[in-house]
Amino acid sequence: MSAVAVKHVEPEENGAVQSSHPIAVWKSRRNEHRLKVPTLDLLLSSSFPERQHLLFPWLREQESCMIYADTGVGKSLFALSLAIAVAGGGEFLGWKSDQRETGEPWRVLYVDGEMHIGDIQERARALIEAVPGIDKTQAGKNLSFLARQHQDPGTPFPLITDEDGMKFVVRQVAERRLDLVILDNFSTLGEVEDENSAASFNAIQQFLLNLKVQGVATILVHHAGKSGDFRGSSKLAATFETIIKLERMKEEAEHGEAQFRVTWDKVRAGGPKKRVRDVVAKLVSSDEEGEQSRQEWExxxxxxxxxxxxxxxxxxxxxxxxxxxxxxxGLSKTMIGKDIEKGIRIGLWTDRQVNQWLTKGKQFRKIGKTFAPIPEGGSWRDEPDEAFQAFEEPPDF
Known part of the structure; x- marks a missing residue:
C-alpha cells in the first residue's frame, strides 16, 4: 500500500469538499464550526485548564513525543514500561504521572506493528514487576494492545499514514476515552514514498496534530538512521514537544537486556526544559534460588x-x-575513584579501557604530546613571585 497523498478535490457549488481525508474533512466542516480568533485582550483574560503530566516532567496531556534509537537498543522495552507505569500509576526511571483530581486513571493504547502477541505478553508480564508502585489491577484494565500479529489472516491492519488507519485510531481515542497512544514503531505502522522528502511526511504530521486536537498525547517510536539522527525528513520533528534519543551503552547486549542513555534532542521552549536530566538505565534480571527470574530497572x-x-x-x-x-x-582522589567506578557501573567505560587510556596518557606524556592539566580554577597569576626571580631579563620567546 502506498503512502496517502492529499488529492486536490474540486468543491461543489455549496463549497463542500467531497473527500474523507482529515484535511478535506476539516475544509468541508469549516462552515459548521467557526474558527476561534481571540484578540490579545480576550486571550490574556481567558483561563484554560492546566494540562497534567502523564509523566513528570516531560509529557503532558495533548503533547506528542518521539523516541528513537538504533535497532536492539531497547526502544520497545522503554515504551512498554512507560505504558505500564502511566496506566498503573507506577514510576518509570524516576518519572511518575500526576494524580487526577477526579481520581480517574490514565488510559493508554499500545499499537504494535512488529512483535508477536505472545512476545508482548511475555514482556508485559515481566515488566509489570519492574515498575515500582504499580497498581496491577489498574494497569490491567487501562492499558490496551492493538498488535498486527494478533489479528486473523486477511484482517486489514491500520496504517498511520493511511486515511482509514488514521480514522480508526481517532475512533479508538473517542470510544476508549484514551489519554495516551503509543505507536511502536513508525517503520512498521506507516509508509512514506521517500524518507528524505519533507512532503512525504505531510500526512503523518497532520495525523499527529489531529490527535492533539482530540485531547490525547502521543508517543511515536522510531528508528535511528545511519547518521545517528532519526530516519526521515527533519520536518517530522516539527510537531513534537519532546524528542528523546536512546543511546546504546553496551555493544553486546544479551537477549532481553537493555542498557542505554536517555538524551533529550528537543524539549519545546516554555516547557520543563531546565528540569529534564540525562538518565542512564539498565534492565537487569535477578535470579533468586527457587524463584522465577525477576526484572528490574536500574x-x-x-x-x-x-x-x-x-x-x-x-x-x-x-x-x-x-x-x-x-x-x-578540584576533587579528592577518593571522589575521582568513585567517579571511575560509577562510569564502569553505568556502562560509560570498562576497567580495561581505563587502564588502556592511562597507559596511552603515559606514552603521550613521555614524548611531549600532552602536558599535566591545569588544576581547577588554577591560573598563572597564582604562581609565587620566586618562580620568576631566576630571570634577570625577560626570556626571549
Whole structure:
C-alpha cells in the first residue's frame, strides 16, 4: 500500500469538499464550526485548564513525543514500561504521572506493528514487576494492545499514514476515552514514498496534530538512521514537544537486556526544559534460588557532564594518574575513584579501557604530546613571585 497523498478535490457549488481525508474533512466542516480568533485582550483574560503530566516532567496531556534509537537498543522495552507505569500509576526511571483530581486513571493504547502477541505478553508480564508502585489491577484494565500479529489472516491492519488507519485510531481515542497512544514503531505502522522528502511526511504530521486536537498525547517510536539522527525528513520533528534519543551503552547486549542513555534532542521552549536530566538505565534480571527470574530497572539520573568530560580526556590520553584528574576537577582522589567506578557501573567505560587510556596518557606524556592539566580554577597569576626571580631579563620567546 502506498503512502496517502492529499488529492486536490474540486468543491461543489455549496463549497463542500467531497473527500474523507482529515484535511478535506476539516475544509468541508469549516462552515459548521467557526474558527476561534481571540484578540490579545480576550486571550490574556481567558483561563484554560492546566494540562497534567502523564509523566513528570516531560509529557503532558495533548503533547506528542518521539523516541528513537538504533535497532536492539531497547526502544520497545522503554515504551512498554512507560505504558505500564502511566496506566498503573507506577514510576518509570524516576518519572511518575500526576494524580487526577477526579481520581480517574490514565488510559493508554499500545499499537504494535512488529512483535508477536505472545512476545508482548511475555514482556508485559515481566515488566509489570519492574515498575515500582504499580497498581496491577489498574494497569490491567487501562492499558490496551492493538498488535498486527494478533489479528486473523486477511484482517486489514491500520496504517498511520493511511486515511482509514488514521480514522480508526481517532475512533479508538473517542470510544476508549484514551489519554495516551503509543505507536511502536513508525517503520512498521506507516509508509512514506521517500524518507528524505519533507512532503512525504505531510500526512503523518497532520495525523499527529489531529490527535492533539482530540485531547490525547502521543508517543511515536522510531528508528535511528545511519547518521545517528532519526530516519526521515527533519520536518517530522516539527510537531513534537519532546524528542528523546536512546543511546546504546553496551555493544553486546544479551537477549532481553537493555542498557542505554536517555538524551533529550528537543524539549519545546516554555516547557520543563531546565528540569529534564540525562538518565542512564539498565534492565537487569535477578535470579533468586527457587524463584522465577525477576526484572528490574536500574538507573542513574542527573548531570553526567563531568563523566562525559573525563571520558573524552582519558580517551585522548590527557591523563596519566588519578592525581592529575583530581587536580583538574578540584576533587579528592577518593571522589575521582568513585567517579571511575560509577562510569564502569553505568556502562560509560570498562576497567580495561581505563587502564588502556592511562597507559596511552603515559606514552603521550613521555614524548611531549600532552602536558599535566591545569588544576581547577588554577591560573598563572597564582604562581609565587620566586618562580620568576631566576630571570634577570625577560626570556626571549
Amino acid at each position: 538507573y542513574e539520573a542527573g548531570s553526567l557532564s563531568r563523566l562525559d568530560d573525563m571520558k573524552e580526556r582519558m580517551a585522548n590520553g590527557e591523563f596519566v594518574t588519578q592525581k592529575e584528574m583530581s587536580d583538574c576537577y
